[in-house]
């Protein structure tokens with residue numbers, strides 16, 4: 077019993093980060109766990125060969141894997157890589173493809189996404205990046221924020237782990253709101269992942 081309790085804390089947990097764009101969250105999470113002996117980021121994965129996350133992976137000297145819709149569905153595709161690298165947790169940081177059910181069922185409560193709004197508002201298909209902020213401002217919302225949640229088979233509908241709010245000023249623009257949201261993302265995403273891994 078005692079050994080089981082200890083093993084929860086001392087067995088290395090491996091994490092893969094999926095992203096389709098800039099990769100600022102991916103790099104931030106990578107750096108957060110860099111000196112950790114409990115958590116290791118084993119690869120970045122993207123569906124977009126031209127995304128800046130690829131440059132970041134090269135700079136950080138971490139493997140970057142490429143995937144697409146078909147590759148994610150096949151047992152011989154990304155699923156095989158997740159197995160080869162013994163991945164325990166998948167982090168979605170701006171990953172635009174839907175995670176297929178074959179992967180979701182292998183990782184119950186072990187796939188975590190970040191969304192740049194206060195879900196359930198401004199979630200779902202097409203709601204990503206600056207589109208989200210544009211819709212929030214168009215509706216004259218007084219606040220926005222981030223949502224960190226588990227991923228299930230429906231877009232942006234998995235159980236919410238954490239939300240953090242920011243206020244919207246009268247002069248707010250899409251870019252200024254994006255800065256506020258990014259600040260929240262960089263501040264809260266890595267430590268929330270850590271909490272989940274060790275909860």
Ligand code: GRF
Pocket residue numbers: 095096097098099100101102169170171190191192204205261
């Ligand atoms: C973030 O705003 C995140 O909330 C959303 O996509 C964006 C990714 O940004 N899901 P980056 O690629 O981490 O810079």
